Amino acid sequence: MITKRFYNEELGTTGLYTEVWLTETVRVKDVDDLLVENHYWRDSDDELWNDFDNPMENVKRAFDAYRTRKCYMSPNEIRNLRESMGLSDSKFADALGIASSIVTEIEKNRRVQDEHQEGLFRSVGNDC
Numbered sequence: 152m153i154t155k156r157f158y159n160e161e162l163g164t165t166g167l168y169t170e171v172w173l174t175e176t177v178r179v180k181d182v183d184d185l186l187v188e189n190h191y192w193r194d195s196d197d198e199l200w201n202d203f204d205n206p207m208e209n210v211k212r213a214f215d216a217y218r219t220r221k222c223y224m225s226p227n228e229i230r231n232l233r234e235s236m237g238l239s240d241s242k243f244a245d246a247l248g249i250a251s252s253i254v255t256e257i258e259k260n261r262r263v264q265d266e267h268q269e270g271l272f273r274s275v276g277n278d279c
């Protein structure tokens with residue numbers, strides 16, 4: 152069992168937290184039964200908190216599970232595809248007819264591509 156001291160900005164206090172891993176059913180877009188192993192820190196009041204050092208960790212785990220279920224390309228696969236073509240984010244996005252901010256967000260795993268965008272990525276790739 153791992154314990155760690157964190158400053159909790161929401162509570163304005165520093166305390167000891169115990170690491171907890173929970174398998175949870177989550178929803179991403181049109182899929183509502185994704186099993187994801189989520190990471191939390193439990194405080195002395197038994198309340199669970201997202202990782203203070205990586206608050207988007209569980210969201211990214213859910214995105215990964217969604218992409219796996221839908222057989223979508225990963226952010227790294229998309230980035231590697233774009234780089235193999237020698238294109239910047241904006242040139243790649245222009246070639247696909249989508250906003251460059253969408254490509255950037257997908258490559259940084261801050262957004263999940265939709266079916267149309269996945270089709271565009273695959274149409275210029277070699278069926279990763």
